Every structure is written in structure tokens, then in C-alpha cells.
Amino acid sequence: MIYPWRQAGLPQAEIAWRLGRDRATVSRELRRNAVLAGYLPDVAQRRYQARRALCRRHPRLENRRLRTNVLLLLQQGLSPEQISGRLRVENGETLVNPETIYHFVYESPLGTGESVAAERSV
Numbered sequence: 001m002i003y004p005w006r007q008a009g010l011p012q013a014e015i016a017w018r019l020g021r022d023r024a025t026v027s028r029e030l031r032r033n034a035v036l037a038g039y040l041p042d043v044a045q046r047r048y049q050a051r052r053a054l055c056r057r058h059p060r061l062e063n064r065r066l067r068t069n070v071l072l073l074l075q076q077g078l079s080p081e082q083i084s085g086r087l088r089v090e091n092g093e094t095l096v097n098p099e100t101i102y103h104f105v106y107e108s109p110l111g112t113g114e115s116v117a118a119e120r121s122v
Contacts, residue, residue, distance in 0.1 A: 003041045061104050
């Protein structure tokens with residue numbers, strides 16, 4: 001619905017109101033999916049699917065080194081948000097987001113006593 005309303009000249013605030021979304025959400029959608037021709041819904045959809053594929057590619061910290069590092073930081077008492085931020089600062093890019101760490105903790109044997117020593121022996 002963003003595309004036809006944008007073509008009709010509606011301001012972002014009006015589009016956001018009609019969609020029941022915050023203005024920032026519409027602004028971010030338009031900005032992140034802009035091409036030379038403007039906002040194109042098919043381009044936006046392809047980019048969305050590519051972003052989702054990246055999120056789903058490593059849902060459970062499959063990289064052993066990263067997983068071990070996250071476990072060590074969890075044992076030091078850091079929150080998933082702190083771990084994500086620290087790794088981002090150290091590596092210059094987002095390696096893992098906090099939600100992935102939360103999923104890892106809740107879905108892994110970590111809650112039943114998995115330790116870094118056990119991780120190293122794998």
C-alpha cells in the first residue's frame with residue numbers, strides 16, 4: 001500500500017496513519033528500499049526476503065568460535081545486549097544480535113548446565 005499512496009503524493013505521516021504504523025517505520029521502509037527510480041515494492045520485497053534469509057542462516061550460533069565466545073561472556077554475567085554490543089565494537093560489524101543469543105540460551109542445553117568446557121570437548 002505504500003507505493004500507490006506514495007505515487008499519489010501522500011506524506012509519510014499520512015501513510016503511516018493509514019497503515020497504523022509509526023512514521024519512523026514508514027520512513028525506514030522507504031529509506032532502506034530506495035533505488036534510483038524511488039521506492040519500488042518488488043525491490044522492497046526482494047530485499048526483505050534477503051534480509052530474512054540472512055537472519056535464518058545462523059539461528060543457533062552455529063559458528064563454534066562465536067558460540068564459545070558468547071558462552072564465555074554469558075558466564076561472565078553479560079546480558080545478550082551487552083554481548084552483542086561488545087562483539088560489534090570489537091569486530092566492526094554485528095556478528096550476532098541479542099535475540100539470537102536469547103533463542104540460543106532458551107533452546108540449547110545451556111539452561112540444563114552446558115558449559116564452555118563441554119563446548120570445547122565437542
